Amino acid sequence: xxxxxxxxxxxxxxxxxxxxxxxxxxxxxxxxxxxxxxxxxxxxxxxxxxxxxxxxxxxxxxxxxxxxxxxxxxxxxxxxxxxxxxxxxxxxxxxxxxxxxxxxxxxxxxxxxxxxxxxxxxxxxxxxxxxxxxxxxxxxxxxxxxxxxxxxxxxxxxxxxxxxxxxxxxxxxxxxxxxxxxxxxxxxxxxxxxxxxxxxxxxxxxxxxxxxxxxxxxxxxxxxxxxxxxxx
Amino acid sequence: xxxxxxxxxxxxxxxxxxxxxxxxxxxxxxxxxxxxxxxxxxxxxxxxxxxxxxxxxxxxxxxxxxxxxxxxxxxxxxxxxxxxxxxxxxxxxxxxxxxxxxxxxxxxxxxxxxxxxxxxxxxxxxxxxxxxxxxxxxxxxxxxxxxxxxxxxxxxxxxxxxxxxxxxxxxxxxxxxxxxxxxxxxxxxxxxxxxxxxxxxxxxxxxxxxxxxxxxxxxxxxxxxxxxxxxxxxxxxxxxxxxxxxxxxxxxxxxxxxxxxxxxxxxxxxxxxxxxxxxxxxxxxxxxxxxxxxxxxxxxxxxxxxxxxxxxxxxxxxxxxxxxxxxxxxxxxxxxxxxxxxxxxxxxxxxxxxxxxxxxxxxxxxxxxxxxxxxxxxxxxxxxxxxxxxxxxxxxxxxxxxxxxxxxxxxxxxxxxxxxxxxx
Numbered sequence: 001x002x003x004x005x006x007x008x009x010x011x012x013x014x015x016x017x018x019x020x021x022x023x024x025x026x027x028x029x030x031x032x033x034x035x036x037x038x039x040x041x042x043x044x045x046x047x048x049x050x051x052x053x054x055x056x057x058x059x060x061x062x063x064x065x066x067x068x069x070x071x072x073x074x075x076x077x078x079x080x081x082x083x084x085x086x087x088x089x090x091x092x093x094x095x096x097x098x099x100x101x102x103x104x105x106x107x108x109x110x111x112x113x114x115x116x117x118x119x120x121x122x123x124x125x126x127x128x129x130x131x132x133x134x135x136x137x138x139x140x141x142x143x144x145x146x147x148x149x150x151x152x153x154x155x156x157x158x159x160x161x162x163x164x165x166x167x168x169x170x171x172x173x174x175x176x177x178x179x180x181x182x183x184x185x186x187x188x189x190x191x192x193x194x195x196x197x198x199x200x201x202x203x204x205x206x207x208x209x210x211x212x213x214x215x216x217x218x219x220x221x222x223x224x225x226x227x228x229x230x231x232x
Numbered sequence: 233x234x235x236x237x238x239x240x241x242x243x244x245x246x247x248x249x250x251x252x253x254x255x256x257x258x259x260x261x262x263x264x265x266x267x268x269x270x271x272x273x274x275x276x277x278x279x280x281x282x283x284x285x286x287x288x289x290x291x292x293x294x295x296x297x298x299x300x301x302x303x304x305x306x307x308x309x310x311x312x313x314x315x316x317x318x319x320x321x322x323x324x325x326x327x328x329x330x331x332x333x334x335x336x337x338x339x340x341x342x343x344x345x346x347x348x349x350x351x352x353x354x355x356x357x358x359x360x361x362x363x364x365x366x367x368x369x370x371x372x373x374x375x376x377x378x379x380x381x382x383x384x385x386x387x388x389x390x391x392x393x394x395x396x397x398x399x400x401x402x403x404x405x406x407x408x409x410x411x412x413x414x415x416x417x418x419x420x421x422x423x424x425x426x427x428x429x430x431x432x433x434x435x436x437x438x439x440x441x442x443x444x445x446x447x448x449x450x451x452x453x454x455x456x457x458x459x460x461x462x463x464x465x466x467x468x469x470x471x472x473x474x475x476x477x478x479x480x481x482x483x484x485x486x487x488x489x490x491x492x493x494x495x496x497x498x499x500x501x502x503x504x505x506x507x508x509x510x511x512x513x514x515x516x517x518x519x520x521x522x523x524x525x526x527x528x529x530x531x532x533x534x535x536x537x538x539x540x541x542x543x544x545x546x547x548x549x550x551x552x553x554x555x556x557x558x559x560x561x562x563x564x565x566x567x568x569x570x571x572x573x574x575x576x577x578x579x580x581x582x583x584x585x586x587x588x589x590x591x592x593x594x595x596x597x598x599x600x601x602x603x604x605x606x607x608x609x610x611x612x613x614x615x616x617x618x619x620x621x622x623x624x625x626x627x628x629x630x631x632x633x634x635x636x637x638x639x640x641x642x643x644x645x646x647x648x649x650x651x652x653x654x655x656x
Binding site for chain 1: 551
């Protein structure tokens with residue numbers, strides 16, 4: 001595993017206006033993630049895990065403190081630079097898949113590559129590889145409404161992974177799946193993490209997900225409550 | 233990327249087909265209504281044109297100054313030569329000589345004594361020449377109540393109401409008593425061939441229609457005529473063209489101070505018709521404008537809803553690193569594509585239906601029974617140049633503006649909330 005930090009967070013505070021006052025979602029977070037980690041932010045609703053994921057994903061900026069993701073300081077990025085960071089280096093997996101319903105599996109997975117201006121032949125190869133990783137080569141021409149929930153989430157994983165991002169952010173990726181599908185999805189992500197050295201960072205409170213994590217960061221009221229590292 | 237967007241556009245019915253149908257229908261209705269209103273408003277003008285003013289009218293200078301009195305002593309001489317010249321100079325118009333006159337209709341009994349009598353207003357027009365359009369122009373055949381159209385000289389049509397008042401029937405002999413253009417008395421015998429209903433109070437009270445040659449014979453007006461009326465061949469009055477034609481014609485006689493020199497007046501230059509032409513234009517445009525605004529709101533709303541419906545898709549695209557500006561631009565390009573396609577399809581469909589109504593008309597004769605208005609029994613649409621482009625106002629502009637408005641949500645959207653928003 002590469003020892004260089006992919007994410008460095010120092011004294012990070014995030015406050016949201018609430019009525020006449022403010023609500024502190026994150027309160028002095030210090031965290032570092034290395035390339036290839038399979039980690040999760042764990043905590044109940046309101047603990048700040050999604051807010052932290054948003055900041056790491058350059059979808060939001062801290063109120064104070066610093067968040068550096070792949071060498072880029074999030075609070076200093078313009079909207080265009082944030083979009084560039086997401087486009088080139090980050091993959092997202094959502095709880096409800098968010099696939100484009102009118103496009104085929106192939107086209108959904110191909111979309112991030114279109115934003116990166118890959119040639120058609122490059123795209124074809126990369127999409128085929130990504131669908132092979134998630135075991136969906138047979139469903140290449142299917143459209144999301146024709147797929148099961150598990151298959152949809154596999155497409156979402158392929159879409160997040162197709163550009164070989166350094167970091168994949170997954171917000172409750174198994175929330176809409178049954179147990180069997182959840183395990184299949186998590187195994188797939190774990191395999192990709194090991195084979196491609198992609199860093200996976202989850203926001204979850206699902207025990208199934210937690211059982212797969214090698215690093216568990218427990219958040220409570222906007223602070224890191226405790227951390228656990230398992231070597232499996 | 234373009235291919236990807238076009239695929240999405242084609243496959244997503246609510247993003248392409250439904251907006252396309254809505255835009256096309258809106259544009260079609262706008263074009264059709266505008267053409268219909270133009271035709272309907274224009275029909276009243278046309279009715280006056282056909283009976284009285286023509287689209288342009290040539291008279292002597294002196295006759296035009298006293299035209300209310302129908303002074304046939306001031307009629308145009310060498311009428312056939314003037315008409316031939318008009319036909320050559322302005323072939324875009326159909327020219328027709330008319331003689332308007334007043335007099336007394338006397339109905340004799342079997343002894344030759346007066347049985348009944350009444351004042352009459354007469355129109356002499358070409359009813360018998362091969363290919364004449366005068367009978368069609370005044371809708372005489374359809375207006376026949378009893379009897380037939382005149383088939384030979386010496387036959388006359390009388391308004392049905394007048395005929396009843398005079399107690400005469402088709403086939404009866406009548407005598408016209410009046411004055412010639414030289415102001416001497418004339419007595420001329422005619423046979424009633426049929427009665428007609430004009431649907432107009434004034435004409436029904438005492439109008440008679442004779443062939444032009446009979447009027448000439450009765451009034452001693454050989455090769456003379458009260459007026460020569462010009463009608464645009466497409467059947468619709470065009471004020472701009474008419475004014476230009478009248479100006480060209482009048483410039484020829486500008487230096488001629490002779491009272492009998494011909495002058496040409498357009499429909500809008502006669503009586504209060506100018507005001508009516510302006511008013512009808514104003515109302516047609518005003519009603520069309522109200523409809524365009526209403527359709528614009530509908531299409532604006534459709535564009536707005538289309539954009540809002542795709543909020544989820546835009547969220548995913550933003551999260552994946554597509555720039556807000558790019559998402560917004562693609563949305564606008566799509567709406568331009570839909571707007572143009574819908575406007576073209578709607579305009580073509582609107583023009584087609586307007587053309588059908590222009591050519592075949594809508595027969596409202598059943599509704600006209602008992603009406604005292606001088607209105608045509610068939611209402612026709614009129615396609616004008618503005619019909620070719622006005623549908624693009626609601627079709628393209630409103631659709632794009634609606635989409636732009638909904639698209640501003642993309643800029644206002646907090647990317648920080650994407651994760652929450654994208655969770656179903």
